[in-house]
Amino acid sequence: xxxxxxxxxxxxxxxxxxxxxxxxxxxxxxxxxxxxxxxxxxxxxxxxxxxxxxxxxxxxxxxxxxxxxxxxxxxxxxxxxxxxxxxxxxxxxxxxxxxxxxxxxxxxxxxxxxxxxxxxxxxxxx
Numbered sequence: 001x002x003x004x005x006x007x008x009x010x011x012x013x014x015x016x017x018x019x020x021x022x023x024x025x026x027x028x029x030x031x032x033x034x035x036x037x038x039x040x041x042x043x044x045x046x047x048x049x050x051x052x053x054x055x056x057x058x059x060x061x062x063x064x065x066x067x068x069x070x071x072x073x074x075x076x077x078x079x080x081x082x083x084x085x086x087x088x089x090x091x092x093x094x095x096x097x098x099x100x101x102x103x104x105x106x107x108x109x110x111x112x113x114x115x116x117x118x119x120x121x122x123x124x125x126x
Contacts, residue, residue: 002026002098002115007096009120016086020120021077022096026099029076033101037110038092038122047108049081052101059106063088071119086124093119 008020022034035050049070050059058070069082079096097113099105107113 002029002032004096004097004098004115004117006094006117006120008032009122011125012086014086014088014124015122017082017084018086018120018122020081020083020094020096020122022117023100024077024079024096026077027100028100029077031100032098032115033107033109034070034072034079035099035110035113036070036079036099037082037095038090039095039119040092042067045095045110046092047110050106050108051079052106054066054103057104059108061068061108078089083122087120088093088126091122091124092119095119 003025005023036048037045039045051070067085072079096117098115099113
């Protein structure tokens with residue numbers, strides 16, 4: 001079992017950057033694919049990025065491709081989301097999620113993830 005806790009959210013001006021962190025507990029963290037999702041009140045949860053447990057494969061939503069970078073450090077049980085060139089439409093609560101997965105597996109489907117954090121608010125002002 002894995003527990004995940006997000007941090008790093010905040011208020012930033014458009015064009016700025018933030019780095020979100022996701023701390024995961026559990027000795028088998030390196031067996032989990034990890035994903036970032038976001039949600040705006042009244043809207044469905046949206047996929048942002050995912051990374052395989054090996055770190056070899058990554059996958060991004062079109063809306064963030066080229067601006068966001070997902071990475072992980074299995075030795076530290078950490079996953080990161082570097083967000084650059086932020087836009088007001090990136091404003092949302094960002095969630096980290098974990099999914100027990102094969103070596104190179106990544107997925108954008110939230111229903112495939114087993115464990116979720118409480119979320120961290122990101123607000124981008126115009």
